[in-house]
Amino acid sequence: MTRKFMLAGTSMLAMAGFAAPGISQEHVASVEILTTTESYDPIRYEGAFIVAEAWRELGLDVSVRPMEFSTLLDRFYSEQDFDATILGWSGRVDRLDPQFFLGTLDSRQADLGANNPGGYANPDYDALYDAQGAEFDIDARRDIVHEMQDLYMGDVPVVVLFHRDEVVAYNNTQFTNMNAMAGEGLYSEWVPMEAQPVGDRTTLRIGGPQEPDNVNPLASTSVWGWKWMRMYYDRLVRLSPDVEPVPWAASSVDAVDDVTIDVTLREGMTFHDGAPLTAEDIAFTFNYYMDSEYSYFNSYLAPVESVEVTGDLTVRFNLSEPSAPFATITLSQIPILPAHIWSEIENPQDLTPEEIPTVGSGPFAFDRYDRGEFMSLTTNRDHFHADEIAVDGVEFVIYADAEGVFTALQTGQIDMTAWRMEPGQIPLAEGNDDLTVVSVPDFGYFHMTYNTRREPFDDRAVRRALTMAMDRERMVNVLLDGRGEVGTTVVAPVNAFWHNPFVERFEYDMDAARAELEAAGYSWDSDGRLQR
Amino acid sequence: MTRRTYLIKRVLQAVFSLWIIATILFFLFRMGLPDPTSVLITEGLNAEQRAAVRAQFGLEDPLWRQYVLFLTNAVQGEFGTSFSYRAPVSEIVWERLGNTMVLMLAAIVLAYAIGVPLGAWLSWRRGSSTDTVGIFVGLMFRSAPMFWTGMIAILIFGVGLLMFPTSGMRTLPYDADGFLDKIFTLDFLWHAILPVLIVALYYLGSPMLIMRNTMLEVYGEDFIEMARAKGLPERDILYKHAARNALLPVVTQLAVTIGLAAGGQVVVEVVFSWPGLGREILNAVRTSDFPLAQASFLIMAAFVISLNLLVDILYTTLDPRVSFR
Numbered sequence: 001m002t003r004k005f006m007l008a009g010t011s012m013l014a015m016a017g018f019a020a021p022g023i024s025q026e027h028v029a030s031v032e033i034l035t036t037t038e039s040y041d042p043i044r045y046e047g048a049f050i051v052a053e054a055w056r057e058l059g060l061d062v063s064v065r066p067m068e069f070s071t072l073l074d075r076f077y078s079e080q081d082f083d084a085t086i087l088g089w090s091g092r093v094d095r096l097d098p099q100f101f102l103g104t105l106d107s108r109q110a111d112l113g114a115n116n117p118g119g120y121a122n123p124d125y126d127a128l129y130d131a132q133g134a135e136f137d138i139d140a141r142r143d144i145v146h147e148m149q150d151l152y153m154g155d156v157p158v159v160v161l162f163h164r165d166e167v168v169a170y171n172n173t174q175f176t177n178m179n180a181m182a183g184e185g186l187y188s189e190w191v192p193m194e195a196q197p198v199g200d201r202t203t204l205r206i207g208g209p210q211e212p213d214n215v216n217p218l219a220s221t222s223v224w225g226w227k228w229m230r231m232y233y234d235r236l237v238r239l240s241p242d243v244e245p246v247p248w249a250a251s252s253v254d255a256v257d258d259v260t261i262d263v264t265l266r267e268g269m270t271f272h273d274g275a276p277l278t279a280e281d282i283a284f285t286f287n288y289y290m291d292s293e294y295s296y297f298n299s300y301l302a303p304v305e306s307v308e309v310t311g312d313l314t315v316r317f318n319l320s321e322p323s324a325p326f327a328t329i330t331l332s333q334i335p336i337l338p339a340h341i342w343s344e345i346e347n348p349q350d351l352t353p354e355e356i357p358t359v360g361s362g363p364f365a366f367d368r369y370d371r372g373e374f375m376s377l378t379t380n381r382d383h384f385h386a387d388e389i390a391v392d393g394v395e396f397v398i399y400a401d402a403e404g405v406f407t408a409l410q411t412g413q414i415d416m417t418a419w420r421m422e423p424g425q426i427p428l429a430e431g432n433d434d435l436t437v438v439s440v441p442d443f444g445y446f447h448m449t450y451n452t453r454r455e456p457f458d459d460r461a462v463r464r465a466l467t468m469a470m471d472r473e474r475m476v477n478v479l480l481d482g483r484g485e486v487g488t489t490v491v492a493p494v495n496a497f498w499h500n501p502f503v504e505r506f507e508y509d510m511d512a513a514r515a516e517l518e519a520a521g522y523s524w525d526s527d528g529r530l531q532r
Numbered sequence: 533m534t535r536r537t538y539l540i541k542r543v544l545q546a547v548f549s550l551w552i553i554a555t556i557l558f559f560l561f562r563m564g565l566p567d568p569t570s571v572l573i574t575e576g577l578n579a580e581q582r583a584a585v586r587a588q589f590g591l592e593d594p595l596w597r598q599y600v601l602f603l604t605n606a607v608q609g610e611f612g613t614s615f616s617y618r619a620p621v622s623e624i625v626w627e628r629l630g631n632t633m634v635l636m637l638a639a640i641v642l643a644y645a646i647g648v649p650l651g652a653w654l655s656w657r658r659g660s661s662t663d664t665v666g667i668f669v670g671l672m673f674r675s676a677p678m679f680w681t682g683m684i685a686i687l688i689f690g691v692g693l694l695m696f697p698t699s700g701m702r703t704l705p706y707d708a709d710g711f712l713d714k715i716f717t718l719d720f721l722w723h724a725i726l727p728v729l730i731v732a733l734y735y736l737g738s739p740m741l742i743m744r745n746t747m748l749e750v751y752g753e754d755f756i757e758m759a760r761a762k763g764l765p766e767r768d769i770l771y772k773h774a775a776r777n778a779l780l781p782v783v784t785q786l787a788v789t790i791g792l793a794a795g796g797q798v799v800v801e802v803v804f805s806w807p808g809l810g811r812e813i814l815n816a817v818r819t820s821d822f823p824l825a826q827a828s829f830l831i832m833a834a835f836v837i838s839l840n841l842l843v844d845i846l847y848t849t850l851d852p853r854v855s856f857r
Contacts, residue, residue, distance in 0.1 A: 070566035070820060078567070078582075113582055213616040213819075293588065295581035349588065353619045371617070371624075372807035374704040399699055400802040400811055403683070407698045410691055 025523065028462075028530040029455040030061040031083040033448075034075060037066045043479045044086045044446060047161060050478070051086075051448065054469040058513060059530035060456075076449075080117045083457065084450050086161070091183030091444030091492075092223060094300070094333050096243045098145045098498045099325040101490040102129055105152050118449040120157030134322035136255060141324055146500035149489040153503040156463045159448040160487025162476050163494070165439045167483060169409060169429045170416035172436045174199035178416065180438040181241050182494050187418040189230050190241050192394045193363055193385065201415070203376070203393040207405045208418030211398045215369055216356045217335055218294045218348035227418075231394060232272070232377055233335030233360035236263060236282070237327060243495075245328045249277070249336055249361070258322040259305075263331070265313040270382060271338045272365040279309045284339035286317075292348065300330045336361055364394055373398055409435065423481050439483065443492035461520030467506045468513035535848060542844055546837045551603075553833045557826050558602055562595065568615050568820040589615055589822075602826070611827035616819050621827045624812065629794060629831060630711045631701060632801070632808035635724065636793035639731035644739045644786055646732075651743025652775050658748060667741065674737035682730045682803035689726060696726050699805035727804040731797055735789065739782050746778035753777075784843055791839035794832045 035048035045066055052062040067075065076085045095101060103109055106129050107121035128148045135141040166185040170178045177196045181188040187206060195204050212225035217233065220226060236250040247253060249269060254262045269277040286307040289297055303323035310316050319326060341357045342348065358366035363385050364377035378393040380386060397414055399405045406425045408414045410432065421429060429435045448470075450457035457463055472486040491499045522532045568589060569582040586592050590601075590612075605612060611621035647670075654666045673681070690698035697703070701714070701723050708714035750756060751774060759769045798810035809828055816824040 068566070070818070074566045214618045216618060219618050293584055295584065298581065349618070350613075351618065353617070368705060370705065372628075372811070373700060376705060395705075397700075397704060398805070400805040403803070404699045404805040407686060407691060411694065411698060413698075 025525070025531045027525070028060060028522070028532060030063070031055070031456070033062065033064045034072055034082050034085040035064060035066050036069055036072060036086075040069050043164075044088070046479055047446070047475055048086050050475055051470055054471065054510075055466055057510065058465065058469050058517070059524050059528050060466075061529065076117050077115075078113050080112060080119070080451070080453075082117075082449075082451055083454055084448055085117075086446065086448050088446040089444050090223065091442045093181075093184060093188075093239055093243070094329045096183065096239070096443060096495055096498075097325045097328045098491050098495075099133060099329065100299075102132070102145065102148055104490060105157060118157050118451055119453045120152070120155070121452075122152065122155065125151055133324055134258070135324055136258065136322065142498060145491065145498050149491060149500040150503050153489060154464075155460055156467045156506065157450060157452050158490070159450075159467050159470065159506075160490055160492075161446045161448055161470070161472055162480065162484045162487050163442045163445050163492050164420075164480055165483040165485075166420050166442050167426050167437060167439050168417045168420060169435045169437045171199075171409060171412060171414075171434055173434045174201055174412070174415045175204060178436070178438070179241055180440045182243070182440050183443050185418075185420065185440055186416045186438065187227055188241070189227075189238065191416075192231060192391060193389050196390045202391055203395050204391045204416070205395045205397060205414045206416055206418045207397045207399055207408045207414030209399050209401050209405055210419060211372065211375075211396075212369075214353065214356070215358065215366075216348065216351055217337060218289075218292055219351070221296050228375060228396065229335060229360075230362070231364045232358065232362040232366045232380075233337070234269075234277075234362045235332050235335060236265075237331040239328070239332050245332055250331070253327055253331065256316075259319040261317040261319065261326065262310070263315050263317065265315075266384060267313065269361055269384065271361045272359050272380060273338070273341075275338060275340055277336065277338075277361050279311060279313055279315045281336055281339045282315045283307045283309045284343060285334065285337045288337065288342060289334060294349065297334060300333050304330065363389060367393065423483075426481075426483075441485065441492070441494040443495045445487050445490070445492060447487075447490075459520065461516055461522075464506070465513040465516040468509050468516065470506075471508040473508060538848070539845065542841055546841045549837055550830075550834060554603065554606060554826075554830055555599075557829050557833075558599055561820075561822050561825055562598075565817065565820045565822070565825075567591075568822065606827075606830065611830075612823040614816075614824040615821045616815075617821075617824070621823045624824065625809065625827050625831055627711075628807065628809040628812045628828075631806065632810060633793065634715050635727055635800070635806060635808065636731065636797070637790070638724065639728045640735055640786070640789055640793060642728065642732040643735035644782070647736045647739030648743050648779075648782060650736075651740040652747055652770065652778070654740065655744040655747035655751070656770055658744075663744075667744075670737035670740045673733040676734075677799070678730055678734055678797060679799045679803050681733065682727070682800055685726050685730055686803070697723050698726075701806060727800050727806055731800055734797075738785055738789070742782050742785055743775075743778060746781050747774055750774045750778050780847075783846065787839045787843040787846075788836075791836035794835035 033048045033052055036044045038045040048064045048066070052064050055062045072085070072087070075081050076087060089095070089101065104115045105120045105125060106116060107126055109116040110119045110121065125148060128144050128151065132141050132144040132148065135144060168180060168185040170186060174197065175195045176198050177194050178186055178191055179194060180186050181190065187208070192204055210224045212220060212228055213222045214220050215225060215229055217229060220229065234249045236248060237245045237253065238248040240246045249266060250263045251266045252264045256262055263282070265277070265279060265282065271277055286301070286304060290301055290304065303319045303321060303326055305318045305320040308316050308318070338359050341359055345351070353371070360366070363380055363383045365380045367376040367378050369375045375396040376393060379389050379391060396418070397408065399408065402419070402422045402425070405414070405417055405419070406421060409417060426437065429437050450463050452458055476482060476484045476486055485493065488505060489500060489503055493499050493501065517530070522530055525531050567586070568591070569585045583592065590598060609622065611625070613619065614621050614624060617624060650666065654663050657663050686698045689695045701720060702717070703719050706719070714720065756769060756774060759773050794809065798814060800806065801808040801810045813825065813828045815821070816828060
């Protein structure tokens with residue numbers, strides 16, 4: 001970062017009325033916007049230039065620096081070495097609970113590598129964060145969550161640029177009753193259970209450019225690993241398409257008190273190898289994860305102190321502190337592993353692909369995984385939900401890129417896309433009678449995060465002004481082809497229950513931005529550079 | 533210098549080059565690529581958890597120790613475990629290399645089998661419109677980007693005419709006992725036609741043009757004059773005398789091309805979703821999967837170096853003018 005010092009005496013031409021002669025005026029520090037490379041994501045790349053242009057108009061010296069994605073992540077999260085960065089959070093289902101996104105502004109998550117790299121620190125906000133996390137009453141919790149959104153919004157430590165619509169498609173001559181889910185698109189855990197075959201194929205074929213890193217439930221760290229595994233591993237609770245927690249392997253979940261939760265299992269459940277599923281398996285699974293070095297579930301397991309078996313089908317969870325997201329997130333994300341198989345395994349992370357157990361108790365059973373090419377599951381007819389399932393199995397074909405996926409969809413090789421289509425493919429799909437295009441709003445978001453520890457972003461007024469200078473409406477129209485919506489708070493509008501619609505909006509308004517800066521004592525020199 | 537000492541010297545040179553490359557790769561990836569744990573960061577790992585993952589990957593050891601370990605293992609053909617797949621790297625690389633090689637070799641053989649006689653024929657018809665058209669077509673496929681020709685082929689033959697599959701090596705799912713079982717089927721052939729053709733057309737230009745130009749040079753040589761003076765038929769002069777002598781540079785080019793083939797044509801592998809090494813390398817670099825990236829590049833380098841070595845050895849036999857200096 002370069003900082004230029006300039007005496008007001010040298011700029012006698014400065015706009016009258018701003019610079020009082022004799023007082024030294026200093027140019028506002030130059031800023032650099034970090035973003036992805038154009039090839040990685042043209043949206044974030046172009047977005048940075050749109051923002052930079054507007055900021056220059058405000059008199060700021062701005063440069064844009066596109067970076068290789070993982071380098072960018074490193075700079076942003078591990079080193080926190082940035083002025084402003086454009087990145088995104090994906091809308092994973094477990095993030096529909098406000099805990100995660102609200103946590104990205106918690107000052108105790110501002111250390112290196114954690115989720116609040118901008119370093120926003122507001123004690124009131126932190127206190128409310130703890131309060132909502134411990135509030136079991138959902139309406140009371142919602143009030144706190146709404147208050148938090150209102151509280152931070154005026155400080156704009158981070159700007160939610162926009163939410164992109166997930167545009168996916170399926171072949172309606174093969175399957176019907178395909179209900180897309182916010183943040184998941186068609187590749188949700190429900191679509192395979194709800195899809196009705198109407199063509200000649202009874203197995204649902206999904207195609208996508210991503211494949212699991214591995215299918216080891218103690219090593220996989222990718223969404224693609226878990227999207228696949230959750231179909232053959234059951235959870236105690238599943239989140240319904242409307243994101244309501246519904247008891248799944250659990251027949252009931254009862255809070256004995258703030259920190260004691262009793263879970264009763266369904267009767268008669270078995271694993272795919274025929275072994276009965278009992279409370280022992282549940283206790284084993286949770287303890288196994290807590291004792292392992294696998295960190296992917298750490299945040300879900302954080303509130304769990306211990307798990308004890310209280311009967312054949314009953315387990316008791318003891319929490320270290322009250323945790324509202326326990327039922328929605330923890331119970332819905334941890335897969336149930338068969339104790340009789342995994343208890344033999346000492347270093348689960350070192351398993352080779354051939355050694356990885358694939359026995360679950362889910363509605364589908366693991367069939368095969370040919371890396372880079374193909375995966376398949378067969379419907380588990382012994383499952384308690386089996387009568388609702390119309391397909392005989394689920395297959396996943398792995399392609400090298402989105403182009404290959406779309407070609408396969410057009411030629412009927414696959415029935416649905418696992419991942420969003422490219423903008424150019426959408427009109428082609430819309431013009432094809434055999435294909436139904438589905439658009440689901442995302443609750444993940446693209447954001448511009450200011451480093452609140454650095455000039456000029458340590459000044460609330462600057463952050464507010466620079467946010468007003470962003471034409472996010474235009475960004476949605478230009479960058480997303482209109483398929484998306486302008487962001488407000490970190491809790492997306494589509495997440496209707498938790499989202500607070502009555503917050504400051506920061507509409508695009510250059511005049512208001514200038515006024516905000518002037519009121520805070522900023523002025524412009526003869527070249528229009530912002531100074532103070 | 534005798535032939536034998538020359539050969540020993542060349543082999544030693546090759547081994548030395550490979551060691552240099554291995555060293556450069558090792559340090560290049562560790563300095564140039566982001567920390568592999570940063571790929572996991574998006575899920576919110578804190579510093580302590582990242583250190584644990586790094587330790588698991590052996591990245592917390594001092595660099596020199598990692599390097600020594602890498603070299604001692606590599607010499608034994610052991611490349612460690614892939615960070616993201618959690619599988620032995622050699623297993624992944626060999627399988628992928630096989631997939632790539634079968635595509636590339638088929639394409640290269642096809643390109644040379646057609647290109648060489650075509651080039652000889654063009655040289656014969658030099659200056660005619662056939663010659664002009666031939667050069668134009670060869671250069672056109674040489675310069676057209678393969679993702680474009682590939683996509684056009686997919687659009688016409690895959691989507692439009694539904695004649696050929698648009699992706700993969702086989703109709704999925706398939707069971708095969710080993711590599712040969714996988715590729716000796718009609719189904720494989722049917723899947724391979726389009727990608728092989730696209731790559732072959734791209735490679736066609738170089739043997740064709742090299743052959744044509746060397747032939748033109750050879751025509752001016754004394755022994756051709758001699759043959760003509762003897763009154764041998766033109767066809768014999770062309771194919772028996774001139775072409776044989778013109779083949780040398782083509783053979784060199786062929787060996788170099790095959791050497792480079794190990795890296796595959798990433799673009800073609802992507803367009804046709806061909807599960808080859810090129811695609812794997814792309815992923816490995818993207819996810820900072822050091823062991824996988826190192827092994828893939830090292831095996832590619834080994835290919836190039838051994839084929840160059842082979843060319844040199846061949847030359848000592850083929851071309852009496854080569855001296856051992």
